[in-house]
Amino acid sequence: MNFPFTEQSLVRDIVNDFPKSSDVFKRNRIDFCCGGNTPLVTAATANRVNLESLIEELKDLYEKKENNEQNDMEVWMKSxxxxxxxxxxxxxxxxxxxxxxxxxxxxxxxxxxxxxxxxxxxxxxxxxxxxxxxxxxxxxxxxxxxxxxxxxxxxxxxxxxxxxxxxxxxxxxxxxxxxxxxxxxxxxxxxxxxxxxxxxxxxxxxxxxxxxxxxxxxxxxxxxxxxxxxxx
Incomplete structure (x- = not known):
């Protein structure tokens, strides 16, 4: 699996490309809508979330993602x-x-x-x-x-x-x-x-x-x- 995000990826960009990641951010009290223009590492630090664990959560979910979820967001990006x-x-x-x-x-x-x-x-x-x-x-x-x-x-x-x-x-x-x-x-x-x-x-x-x-x-x-x- 080629995980496309790094600790410097913006939270909003992760959700744009991988909508299901919003579940992980919500669970960790990381704001992906109003405060989405923030690097992942900054958001994790601000919310006292372990960065390595957060990335592992995202990786695990990314492996299980359904193609239609990602395609739906791509539709809106191009609409x-x-x-x-x-x-x-x-x-x-x-x-x-x-x-x-x-x-x-x-x-x-x-x-x-x-x-x-x-x-x-x-x-x-x-x-x-x-x-x-x-x-x-x-x-x-x-x-x-x-x-x-x-x-x-x-x-x-x-x-x-x-x-x-x-x-x-x-x-x-x-x-x-x-x-x-x-x-x-x-x-x-x-x-x-x-x-x-x-x-x-x-x-x-x-x-x-x-x-x-x-x-x-x-x-x-x-x-x-x-x-x-x-x-x-």
């Missing part, structure tokens, strides 16, 4: 901006809106029922609703204003290029804010570790929060590391 934007809206925005709505009552219920014994759930409740508000406002703005502006950059019809570039920079800041909320949720839940007395709803909430984190990171990765760099 035009409209195709990527349409994919983001249908693959991430619509399911995100649905999941945030359907998960809300479960987060509320678990906080009310178990919050006395597990006070971290009260903070999870606060963070989830903060995340929900920010993401819904963010995706609405993207669809109504930001994405149409980016498409004007694509076809050359934009009237103010600097405005469009500033808007993408602002979107990245909003992505950073959402990422920080997700990292705090992961931290205070000890990587979504379930207590002995966790009921079915408790388990469901932790599993769906972790899935939401993964989906959001891939969503942001497509924008921050594939779409926006074409113009910034």
């Amino acid at each position: 035009d901006s409209k195709a990527i934007i349409d994919h983001v809206i249908e693959r991430y925005h619509r399911p995100l809106e649905e999941e945030l709505g359907s998960l809300s009552p479960y987060v509320t219920k678990v906080a009310k029922v178990h919050g006395d014994r597990h006070p971290e759930l009260l903070r999870v409740y606060e963070l989830f609703y903060e995340l929900k508000k920010e993401l819904l406002e963010h995706t609405k703005k993207e669809e109504e204003f930001s994405f149409p502006l980016i498409l004007k950059l694509e076809d050359g019809s934009v009237e103010n290029r600097e405005e469009a570039l500033k808007e993408m920079a602002q979107l990245e800041k909003e992505h950073d804010a959402a990422g920080e909320i997700l990292r705090e949720i992961r931290s205070i839940t000890s990587d979504f570790e379930l207590p002995i007395d966790a009921c079915g709803t408790y388990r469901l909430v932790y599993k769906r929060l972790e899935d939401l984190e993964g989906e959001t990171f891939m969503h942001v990765h497509l924008e921050n590391n594939i779409l926006f760099p074409r113009y910034l």
Whole structure:
């Protein structure tokens, strides 16, 4: 096996070429979307992760990778901006809106029922609703204003290029804010570790929060590391 990455490879480039590596980075609390423009060795040091072990994890997973996963990311690397934007809206925005709505009552219920014994759930409740508000406002703005502006950059019809570039920079800041909320949720839940007395709803909430984190990171990765760099 010819492993194509080194300790100096950028985290975002590893994920672009090898999407499944995002699982390894997520497990090691390494930000591959908002902070992806970082060499692997720097990211490992900053997160107190053993570099040799991290590379071994990546190598092991690389050996097991499925060709279709890599091909999917290559498709987006070669796609035009409209195709990527349409994919983001249908693959991430619509399911995100649905999941945030359907998960809300479960987060509320678990906080009310178990919050006395597990006070971290009260903070999870606060963070989830903060995340929900920010993401819904963010995706609405993207669809109504930001994405149409980016498409004007694509076809050359934009009237103010600097405005469009500033808007993408602002979107990245909003992505950073959402990422920080997700990292705090992961931290205070000890990587979504379930207590002995966790009921079915408790388990469901932790599993769906972790899935939401993964989906959001891939969503942001497509924008921050594939779409926006074409113009910034």
